[in-house]
Amino acid sequence: MKVHVDMNLCQSHGECVAIAPDVFELGDDDMLVWQEEVPDDRRADMEAAANACPMMAIRLED
Numbered sequence: 675m676k677v678h679v680d681m682n683l684c685q686s687h688g689e690c691v692a693i694a695p696d697v698f699e700l701g702d703d704d705m706l707v708w709q710e711e712v713p714d715d716r717r718a719d720m721e722a723a724a725n726a727c728p729m730m731a732i733r734l735e736d
């Protein structure tokens with residue numbers, strides 16, 4: 675699955691990082707970096723991250 679983050683919306687709150695630190699990471703400048711292609715067995719974590727994002731910036735695509 676693909677993980678998209680709208681960087682016009684993301685405000686580096688870090689909820690996604692707390693849920694899946696192996697996929698999402700805040701860089702030195704607090705800019706989010708993330709893995710764009712994630713194995714399907716991580717779907718539950720990706721959905722949890724998307725739901726936890728206060729900016730609704732995370733979108734998942736099969």
Ligand code: SF4
Nearest residue numbers: 684685687688690727
């Ligand atoms: S939870 Fe949302 S706003 Fe916060 S860092 Fe992740 S994508 Fe950005």
